Amino acid sequence: MATKKSGLGKGLDSLITDKVGKNTTVKEKTEEKEATDGVMLNINKVEPNRDQPRRNFDEDALLELAESIKQFGILQPLLVQKKDDYYQIVAGERRWRAAKMAGIKEVPVIIKQLSDQEIMEISLIENIQRENLNPIEEALAYKRLLNEFNLKQDEVAERVSKSRTAVTNSMRLLKLNEKVQQMVIDEMLTTGHARALLGIDDQEKQFLVAQKIFDEKLSVRDTEKLVKKLQKEKKENKDTADLKDEKLEAIYRDLEEQIKQIFGTKVYIKQKNAKEGKVEIEYYSQDELDRIVDMFRTIHR
Numbered sequence: 661m662a663t664k665k666s667g668l669g670k671g672l673d674s675l676i677t678d679k680v681g682k683n684t685t686v687k688e689k690t691e692e693k694e695a696t697d698g699v700m701l702n703i704n705k706v707e708p709n710r711d712q713p714r715r716n717f718d719e720d721a722l723l724e725l726a727e728s729i730k731q732f733g734i735l736q737p738l739l740v741q742k743k744d745d746y747y748q749i750v751a752g753e754r755r756w757r758a759a760k761m762a763g764i765k766e767v768p769v770i771i772k773q774l775s776d777q778e779i780m781e782i783s784l785i786e787n788i789q790r791e792n793l794n795p796i797e798e799a800l801a802y803k804r805l806l807n808e809f810n811l812k813q814d815e816v817a818e819r820v821s822k823s824r825t826a827v828t829n830s831m832r833l834l835k836l837n838e839k840v841q842q843m844v845i846d847e848m849l850t851t852g853h854a855r856a857l858l859g860i861d862d863q864e865k866q867f868l869v870a871q872k873i874f875d876e877k878l879s880v881r882d883t884e885k886l887v888k889k890l891q892k893e894k895k896e897n898k899d900t901a902d903l904k905d906e907k908l909e910a911i912y913r914d915l916e917e918q919i920k921q922i923f924g925t926k927v928y929i930k931q932k933n934a935k936e937g938k939v940e941i942e943y944y945s946q947d948e949l950d951r952i953v954d955m956f957r958t959i960h961r
Contacts, residue, residue: 699771703766709749740769741773780809800834833858856887869887916929
């Protein structure tokens with residue numbers, strides 16, 4: 661069931677700046693201030709969230725960030741939550757990875773207790789705001805919000821500050837052949853190419869066309885033209901096949917009528933494929949069956 665809206669679509673700042681109530685005790689105020697302002701934690705006590713939407717990290721970009729951290733430190737605290745004997749990263753895994761590369765021993769963190777849905781939403785928002793997710797990771801994250809937390813598409817769109825159409829179009833990419841999805845992840849295809857390929861229903865054909873796009877360096881416009889051409893050819897082939905079927909149907913009905921005139925009973929021709937089929941002759945009494953058999957014997961002689 662969808663939880664109460666929490667302003668997640670406004671960005672991460674609105675999530676990590678809770679106000680202290682007037683009746684809060686001194687101890688609670690101190691703990692709240694510490695959580696909001698950030699504390700330093702041993703980097704080995706902090707671990708990534710295995711369910712976070714992002715799966716791929718650019719090594720070169722991480723090295724650049726690591727060099728920056730060596731010079732200036734981590735400028736923005738990680739958002740974490742307490743687990744059994746460690747702190748799980750909710751937002752900031754890229755900074756954590758770069759800090760490890762830089763040999764940093766302690767990292768600044770803000771500690772929060774969050775629901776699974778809030779963790780998922782925050783991770784998604786952070787990565788979308790920084791454009792860190794590839795299109796397939798983003799689509800999978802939207803799918804998780806829909807399936808695991810029973811949100812509707814317009815609710816997901818509101819939480820991540822996207823239009824409902826943008827969320828819908830993103831999730832459509834998951835209908836692509838898995839090999840084509842991997843090509844999008846590997847940046848062999850753009851989202852524009854991928855959306856055009858959705859016009860091809862046959863999964864294997866999708867992949868073959870995707871390879872052609874990559875090999876021949878086709879633009880999105882060229883890809884759209886190619887897909888339209890394939891769709892037109894498919895329709896023409898279907899129309900031709902339908903017309904051929906109609907002609908065959910007419911021929912079979914005529915043959916049925918001719919055989920019916922010979923045997924004086926209903927006859928059906930049923931086609932299995934282009935070369936095979938069967939002929940069914942109805943009879944309604946033993947005498948009629950004997951008559952039909954005698955006719956066959958006469959023909960055989």
